[in-house]
Amino acid sequence: MTIRTCKKTIALLLLISLAGYAGCSLERVKSQALQPQDKDLDNVKDSLVFLVVNIKQPRARLKLRNFVAKNLTSQETYSFAFHDNFILGSSQLQHTVNGDTVEHLVFLDLPPATYSISSMEFFDFQYGIATGNLTGNTTTYLNYDLFKPVNFEVKADGVTDLGQLNIQIIQSTQTYTTENAYSGLQSTYKLTNAYMHTMSGSIRRLDGILNFTTPGHRDIDLKKAKGRYPALREKVFHKGKMWIEE
Amino acid sequence: MAFMKKKFLVLLLSAFLVASCSFGPPIIDMSQSDFPVQGANPFDPAKLLVQVGPNATGQSNFESRINYHIAYELAGTEVPYAEAVSRQLTGQVPETSANDTGGKAVLTLTSLTHNAFLHDSGDLPDVTEEIIAEWELTGPDGTIVENFTFLGQETGPTEWGTSALPKSIRKRSLAATTNLYLNTVDGLVSSAKLDKLAGN
Numbered sequence: 099m100t101i102r103t104c105k106k107t108i109a110l111l112l113l114i115s116l117a118g119y120a121g122c123s124l125e126r127v128k129s130q131a132l133q134p135q136d137k138d139l140d141n142v143k144d145s146l147v148f149l150v151v152n153i154k155q156p157r158a159r160l161k162l163r164n165f166v167a168k169n170l171t172s173q174e175t176y177s178f179a180f181h182d183n184f185i186l187g188s189s190q191l192q193h194t195v196n197g198d199t200v201e202h203l204v205f206l207d208l209p210p211a212t213y214s215i216s217s218m219e220f221f222d223f224q225y226g227i228a229t230g231n232l233t234g235n236t237t238t239y240l241n242y243d244l245f246k247p248v249n250f251e252v253k254a255d256g257v258t259d260l261g262q263l264n265i266q267i268i269q270s271t272q273t274y275t276t277e278n279a280y281s282g283l284q285s286t287y288k289l290t291n292a293y294m295h296t297m298s299g300s301i302r303r304l305d306g307i308l309n310f311t312t313p314g315h316r317d318i319d320l321k322k323a324k325g326r327y328p329a330l331r332e333k334v335f336h337k338g339k340m341w342i343e344e
Numbered sequence: 345m346a347f348m349k350k351k352f353l354v355l356l357l358s359a360f361l362v363a364s365c366s367f368g369p370p371i372i373d374m375s376q377s378d379f380p381v382q383g384a385n386p387f388d389p390a391k392l393l394v395q396v397g398p399n400a401t402g403q404s405n406f407e408s409r410i411n412y413h414i415a416y417e418l419a420g421t422e423v424p425y426a427e428a429v430s431r432q433l434t435g436q437v438p439e440t441s442a443n444d445t446g447g448k449a450v451l452t453l454t455s456l457t458h459n460a461f462l463h464d465s466g467d468l469p470d471v472t473e474e475i476i477a478e479w480e481l482t483g484p485d486g487t488i489v490e491n492f493t494f495l496g497q498e499t500g501p502t503e504w505g506t507s508a509l510p511k512s513i514r515k516r517s518l519a520a521t522t523n524l525y526l527n528t529v530d531g532l533v534s535s536a537k538l539d540k541l542a543g544n
Contacts, residue, residue: 136463194459196476318476318495325497326461326472 131165132205136329139205146257146333147206149250149340150319152199154266167213167250176208203323210254214343216247247343248310256334261315263340312340385435385544386533390448392542394430395439396422397452397480422456425477425525429453432529449489449541451532452480458517463499471513472499473520477528481538490537496524 132138132146139146166177194201252258315337324330400422423438430438433451455478463470479492498519503512532538 194457196455196457316493318493321495321497322474325474325495325499328463328499 132207134203134205134327136327139327139329142207144207144209145252145254147208147250147252147260147338148257148323148335149204149206149260150262150316151202151204152262152264153202154199154264165215167208167215169209169211169213171211172209176206176213203319203326208252210252212249212251214247214249246310248312248340249343250340251338253336253338256336257330258338259315259320259335260338260340262313262319264309264311264313266309266311310342312342385433387433387538387542388544389434389436392434392451392538393439393445393448394426394434394436394451395453396426397454400453400455422453422477425456425521425528426453428525429528429532433532445484445486447484449484449538450482451538452482454478454480470499470501471516472497473516475520475524477524479528479532481535481541483541489541490535492528492531492535494524494528494531496520496522496527498523 132142166175168175248263250260320335423440426438430436438453455476457476459474459476461472461474463472475496477494477496479494480488481490481492483489498516500516500519501512
């Protein structure tokens, strides 16, 4: 290796390090969502928050990403990565498929305050679309700018039950092309009326319109949660408020 | 190694769950409940018809990664469950997708979903089984009056052994189904809209 090559290599390494440092300095992750295991639900730092996220379109094997909430008092942001390493279908992120809906019981650990989930100021609110077989990688994200923030309040005492957050793909008509990783063949598909056709390979990025609604609380969700997680049975739940800003 | 062991166990439990579902529908254990109360059918069979819907679906999620996207019939579980509910409510057996409702209000079972969750403790973790039933109430004119969702749950251990394992699963499933049945009857009996349409 020549001296010149060495210099180039060192310069490259320095650049990579600087880039990494810069990336870290932008890190906004303040909290991880809780895994629904008893020990997690018993070791809450601030206040335990419970909500049910329903995603309509289980055929697409959607995966939650970049769920970012801003504390409107402290201005701190909390990025919940409960989804990032746990593709739908993982036993570590329990979910159920009920008819045409994927249902998640989600637990968060947050200081009492009012929060706003908005992709305008922070990250995109994204959904990954898993393709191929069950063990395949998720490589594509359906980006959606959340123009109307979802707000919620966390109470100081007990467990705050925020109720349901329903998310539905209502429109995505973009045609996109996939490439089969093995054969190299390309195929073109069209996502219409929130129906994902059978596909293989990986999809490129595509845009869509998601419809968010906050239909409120259901007693049955609390019963499900308490039945599944013994650590919740003795806890006191309070109904919290979650709403979409107009 | 522990991971492999757990993975094997999950696969085994999954196989047994599927197998236990295909052995036959679990019965409703009436001895465990206050129902049916003799002579107590709170709704008039001349006004109310109970049926299993023509498009009623049964699906199961067991440690979802195993069978995500794989929906299989619950081996007719919905029929004995709907029958137990119908006999308690009206004293009649349920119809299966009646074409002519005879101007009655109709209570239709539309879906039954069976979930099972492993508790992450020990080599043979406890399992929570959860069964969710959805019903639709339509008036004599066919308009939807109310939608109901009922839940049955049971958490219990899984015993090891070729005969003990399926036995413990069936015992737990039976308890969850019975719990669902009780919650369904309780919920329907306390429905003001159903009472107004078909009360005795």
